[in-house]
Structure formats: structure tokens, C-alpha cells
Amino acid sequence: MSLRRFLVEPQALAAGEVALPAEEAAHARKVLRLAPGAEVELIDGQGRRAQGVLTRLDKSGGAVMVEAVEAAAPPSPRLVLCPGLLKAPAMDLLAVKLTELAVDQVRPVLTRRAVPKADGGKAKLERWQRLAGQALKQCGAARAPEILPPASLAEVLAAAPPEAAKLLLYEDEGRTSLSQVLPGLNGAAEVWALIGPEGGFTPEEAAQAVAAGFVSCRLPHTILRAETASLALAGVIRFAL
């Protein structure tokens, strides 16, 4: 059985006594029924991890004695995924699965055909970040993606650095498939990928992205739900380059 894993604040993870956040301490005590002396693993969601021994666990919180902190090298290329904003269950699935797939940053995009509005912004963002944190503890990956609030397509296009490799998954792309574009991504330090919402990008949106340097391509053979396209693309970039 692997060690029980807890998520601590990024600033908190250093050699010495590390405080367990209140929620994590309550979970350790009430659900996992751990006691001082238990060996545990701590992660900070930003690539640092440590093993340690629980030294205190009571109603007021908990603490873990850590000897050494290990830093995981970030995966390459850095991967920024920009999915069209989807309905809540699909965005929830993305928050979890894109964490496992070691996506570095998620930037939901507001598009013409997106069904949901960007309301409840702060609460939704906190929900996605909480789900990503839970996924991190379950899957044992070293870092959670940074999830940004939904932004307009123009804002996202402007944020992509000139030197990044840029992909647009566009279902009306007639010529180029993803497999043709992939070899050009080998060696890229950073990849940005735009994926449409359930109804796809409009031709105007696709043209706007292409004008900003995004290479339009499509996934052949099948018609994917928008969230599946995001997962498949993240898998391809993480594991096929």
C-alpha cells in the first residue's frame, strides 16, 4: 500500500516541521484515522514532494516532520491547453484528467458557440482547482495545472508567446491532420493548443487564431466530444513526441 498523500501550501514544504492544512488534518484524523508516528507523503502541487512522519494530529490541526524535499523536473514541452468553455460536468472531468496528463496550464476560452456563460467565475475556478488538487493526491503526480479564469479568444491569442508552437484543433479543417503537424513539434519548449467548444469554432474564430500563428489541424477517423478532444490531444503531446 502506498503512503498516504497530503497537499500542503507551496511555501510550506521545506525540511523541518511542516503544518498540515486544516482540511487535510481533519481528513487524516477522521477519515483515514491516522495517528502520530504514521509515515506520510506531502506534495505541494508545484513539483515538490517529501516523505515524513506525522508528529502531531489533533482537533487544532497537524504537523509532519520532513527530512528532505525532492523537486520533480517539469515535463517537456510545457503544455498550455485552451479548451472552449464547456458545461460543468465536462469541465470537472477536464480538471481531473488534465492534472493526470501533466498539463501545465489550462486557459478556458469564451467562444461564440460555447454553451455556458462565464458566470459564477470565482466559485467555478475554485471548484476546478479543488478537483485538480484531489486528482493530484490520488494519482501521485507532482504538480497541478494552473487553471486560469475563462478569457476571450482575443485575450488568449495575445497571451501566447511568439516562440511557442501553436495548434488549433478545428473540425472543419479539410487538409491537415494532427499526425502531420506533430513532427514539427518535436523539440518545442512550449506548446499551446486551442480546442473548440461542443459546437466548434466559427470560421471567423479559426481565421483569427490562424492569423495569430496557430496551425489548424484536425483529428481524423471520428467525431470527439469536446472534452475527449482535449484529453486525446494532451495525451498525444505528452506521450507521442
Added chain:
Amino acid sequence: MSLRRFLVEPQALAAGEVALPAEEAAHARKVLRLAPGAEVELIDGQGRRAQGVLTRLDKSGGAVMVEAVEAAAPPSPRLVLCPGLLKAPAMDLLAVKLTELAVDQVRPVLTRRAVPKADGGKAKLERWQRLAGQALKQCGAARAPEILPPASLAEVLAAAPPEAAKLLLYEDEGRTSLSQVLPGLNGAAEVWALIGPEGGFTPEEAAQAVAAGFVSCRLPHTILRAETASLALAGVIRFAL
């Protein structure tokens, strides 16, 4: 708005009047509130599709007049995915997403570390097939994977044809990553892939698969849930070759 899509029996899809299965007819009438004259799309889950006009829809069933049936070419390579049997929510997710990802056949494998037992076999199999059918109607893909009942590792290894390319995703594989194995799959007509259950394959199981011609490799950078590994691998084989 795209055409309403209905799933009919494979044998039923031909030019002329095609009967709507009772469940599909009831859905068309009570939920979608369609009436004779409506244009609809029919798929048979085995690669055939047709557009037609609803000619009859009442309590006893429905019928669609079809002019021409179109056959979608199967994607290449043929992809047979053999995931270790997972708990119900994960298997449900796989039934849906592997349909979208145009996997041809799913063969759940009974492994030493698999949590669930292969009980409730027939009911579970029917549930996965129903979910795959629903996914097909939603995503508009042409065919659903054939989902077989769970079988032992030995049975699955024996079923893989000698000429198929064979992959084993093994988390304790120390040397070879998936990206190193991929170039060797280009041009393969058929790919079989074994993916472990939540706890992974035992070393004995991995050795057994390697002895049967499966090439052991791993997904670097991160630690995936078993179902995410299946989705990522299907995406890589469908879109990166």
C-alpha cells in the same frame, strides 16, 4: 442543428423502409417530439449510416424511408484495447470515451491486482454496450467498439494474432517509453494494447505478456489513473501515427 440520430439493428439498415427499434421510436416520439416528415439520420454501429425521412411514428413503433446507405471506411490501424478490469464508474467512462476514440474492440482483462470481480457479467456487458451505443449517437461516430466479456490474461494473450503489433503499458518498465515504440507501429494493420488495472500488472503478468510478443513500455512524466492511461493510449494510436 444537426439531424436527430437513431441507432438501428445492423441487419436493418438498407435502402427502403427501415424499422426504428421500439426504444428509439419511443424516444423520438415522447422526448424529441418528432412527427412523420422529419429528416433523421440512422446509424447501425457497424460503420453504416443513412439519412432518411420519418414515415411513421406511433405507439406501436416507427419507420424511416432511406434512399442510400453510406459505409464509412474503418479507421486504420484496427485497435484492440485490453484494459485491466476496473470499477464500474471507470469502465463506464471507458465504454463512452473509447467509442469516441474509434477503438475497434475492448477486451477487459482479469488480472491479479484488479479490484472488481467479473461478477454480474452479462448485465455489466449489456450496460457497457448500451453506453457505447448512446455515445455513438451523441458523437456521430460510425461504429461502436465490440466489447467482449472479461477474460483471463492467458486467454487475451492467446487471442492476439501473431501479425498484430503488441504493446504492454507497464508502469515498472524502466527503459522504454511509448514514444520510442511508436515509430515501429507505423504501417501496422492491427495494434493490440494491454493496460494494467489500478494497481498495475504484477512482474509475472508483465513477463507473461512479453513472452507472448507484447513490447513493454511506459508513459513518462506522470502517474495516470488506469482509465486515463487507456484513453491517452487510444488517442496516441488514433492520432499520432
